[in-house]
Structures are given as C-alpha cells and as structure tokens.
Amino acid sequence: MNNGSVNKKRLVIRLVLLSLLIVIGFFLYYYGKEHEVLLDNKTVEINGQIYEAAEFVRITVNGDAAKPIELYAKERDVVKVNGPKHTIKVEIVDEDSDKVIKTEERDFNFGKISSLMISIPAVAEKAPDVYLPLPGLMTQAPAPEPAPEEETETTVDVEIEPPAISD
C-alpha cells in the first residue's frame, strides 16, 4: 500500500515535470522563432482597395535606425526577425530633399508563422489587412489575417527570386 502510494507520487511528479518541460518547449519555440518578413513596395489591391507603391520608402524594423531598409517603387526586400512582436516604421521620403513626407508605425504579432509578406504601401495607408500571399516557391502557412479571394497583385514586374527560408 505504502509502496503503491510512493509509486503514484513519483508518477505524478514525473508527469508534472514532463508537462513543465513541454510548456517550456512551447515558450522557447514561440519566443525564439525566426520570421522571414518580405517587405513589398509594389502597387497592390487588397480587399478591393488599391494601394499605390511609394517612389522611395525607408523602413525601420524594431527601431533599428542603424539598419534602415530603403526601397524604391516595385522593389522588395527581406528581413529576418526573432520573436513574435515587432514594430515596423514606414517613412515615405522625398529622395531629392531627403524630407520625410509621411510616417506610419505599426505593431505586428507574427506568432508562429515562418515567412510572410507585408505590403508597405498598405502599411503606409493604415490598411486593416497588410499581408500579401507569398511568392510561388515559398510554401508557407496562411498569413495571420485572412486575405480576400480576389486579392491580386496589379504589378507584373520581373519576379524577384524568393529568398531561401534560412541560410
């Protein structure tokens, strides 16, 4: 009887420890997950609304002013970020005078998604949905916000080679 209760206690302790390890595992996965974010500066149509590409845009991810991403119209770049929560600051800049015409900052929660594409013109216009479908070769889970069925890119530029998932 006594032996049985000791075994039961031991089993409970082991199960609790196992559960704790699984919880820690999920925590580590969620907060250590690297996200590959494609920043797309093309004219796009999202939910029937057209967002025009900016002539020149400066993007700062997580306030890292030392590494701004500068994109001209019809350009796309990729940035890798760790953890779920991020801030993307979009500055539409007049290239000649280097004067900031418009600034928009937005918080994102990428959750568990590995790769996603964000429309910079949509972010600048404070669109409710800023996610775009990934380029063909980048198989990926759907974006956090549901995209409309008729969502299409209006530009037909030369397809930029999608970056590798990780290097």
Next chain:
Amino acid sequence: MADKNKGSMSLKNILANNAVPIIFIGLSAIAIPISGFSANYLIQEMLTRLARNSFLVLSLLIPILAGMGLNFGMVLGAMAGQIGLIFVTDWAVTGVYGMMLAGLIGTPIAIVLGYICGAVLNRAKGREMVTSYILGFFINGVYQLIVLYTMGRLIPISNPQLVLSRGYGIRNAINLTGVRHVLDNLIPLKIFNNIDVPVATFILIGFFCILIIWFRKTKLGQDMRALGQDMKVAEEAGIPVERTRIIAILISTILACYGQIIFLQNIGTMNTYNSHEQAGMFAIAAILIGGASVSRATITNVFVGVVLFHLMFVVSPMAGKELIGQAQLGEYFRVFVSYGIIALALVLHAWRRMRAKAEARRSLRGEE
C-alpha cells in the same frame, strides 16, 4: 606507512603519473616557437577552444568516478544534441532560445540512449570501454537510419535547405546560422589586444564544475566513488551497483548532449553524419593528455588536457610546414598523436594495474 608515502612522492612516481602531460608540454614547447604564431593568436585560440570543448570533456568525469572508464558512449549524447539542433534549425528557432530548445529536445533522447547504454554496460562489467565504443557504432547506424531515411518522410522536416534533393533525409552539412556563437557572444568581453572571451560559456562551464564538486560529496557521488574503488565491496555495502552505474552513464550522456550543442554553436556548422564521431575520440584524447587515466580524472585534467591537446591542434600543422615545408605532415602528426595517446593511456593503465597487482603480491609475501 611513512616509507609508502615517501615512495609515492618519489620523482619516478610523479613522472610516471604525469608522463603524458609532460610529453605534451615538451612537444608544445618545441613546436610553438617553430610555428611562429603570436602569443595573442594562441591565447585567442586556446580561449575559444576551451569554451568549445570543455563541457564535452567534463561529461567524461562521472563514469570515470564510477569506475566505468572512459565513456566512448558519449557519442550517443552527441547524437541526441544533434537531433535537437536539426529540429530547431528546421523550425527556425534562433538565439539562446534555439539552443535551449535543442537541449530540451535532446534531453529525452539522451536519457533513453543513456539508459540503453547503461543497461548494456551492466552486462559487460569490466569491458565497459570497448563495449561503449562498439555501442557507439551501433547507435550511429540507428541515428543514420533515422536521419537519412525517416526525416523528411516520417518525421516532418519542412525546410528545403535541410532536406536532400530527393525529398527526404538530412543534408550532410547544416548551417547553424540561428544558434552560431549565441552563447559565446551572450556576454561580450574583450581583453588585452582584442582577445574575445566567451564569458557566458565559461560561466556555464564553471557552474558545471561546481556541480561536479558538489555531486561528488552527495550520497550518489560517494556511492559512485565506492563503486569505482571496488564494485564487489560496494555491492556488499548495500549500494545498488547496477542502478548507480546506469545513472552515471545517463548523466554523462545528457551532459554530452549539452556539450555537443555548445560545441556546434561555436563551430556554426554541423556535419550531420560525422560531427558526433569526432566528439568522443577528441574529448577522450584531451582528458588523457591532461593526465587523467582510465580510473582517475579530475577537473584540472580536463582543462590542462583541452589546452595541451588543442595547442597541438593549432601549432603542429604550422610547425610541420615550417620544418618540412608541408602543413599536411604536421596535421598527420597531430592525428597520429591524438589516436596514439589513447593507445598509450590504455597501455599505461594496463601496466599500472599489473604493477599494482605485483606490488600487492609482494606485500602479501612480506617482501619489500
């Protein structure tokens, strides 16, 4: 008694007990000036290699304490660590989180493998080293079967950079960009002339050394020591011999798993099918060069061994090049030395055992 003490402290005994490190200090003293490396470069290399390898080598201490000799089965733990790293690379979990998750995934695998190893070694008492060596080959086969045929097929691996072009199996080399130097650069510190010190890794190693010192004083640690001295006496004293031996191997395997993760985060690239094979051999060579034997090893042996072994690693190819004009020859020499030293240590161990037996016989006969 006094005579016995005097005898044990004799110069001959000191030389006999520390023959290997003395030989290596001598070799290094000759090779360093020939190689022409600067002190700065050598200090940087030694600090990096100490941080990279110490944890793996320290994982060998517990089985030696328990009288199980050099745990060639530590490669099992290394494989577990590598499986953890494959998964975190696939899931793109990076930074310290990625390293910890790799450790977390590797731990249950290391526990299972360690238990298997311990159980097998309990059936091969007195022949633990050769058994664990061969067991390493066997589990390596299982590892290769899993990694080469089930990953990407039965075990989902989504990252195309990890999977072979045929659609399943892991590529030969994996780039560990996500975890590269994360522990080493966690607390950045530069000393003297821009020498990088991996502070966080050394803190972890220091913590582990304290843990070993504490562990030796615990009931389990004392049981292991008793086992190491005489298994039959320990059994008569009521120590659960087989259980204690399994625990010793289990601890060693788990620590080897963490050691391999620390090692690979420093290297930054994983050779999927070979990295673990080298881990065991080089760790064992290092601890033996540090003056450890099959039956006795200390923390000092670990650090002295890592420094001397890796000093030879760095210096010998360049010394070979300067002497003969071929770096390859120096490299051959280093490989010859690292494997030769294991053979030498085993021969010395056998010789010491024979000498101890002969002395015991003489003392039973009442001879001097």
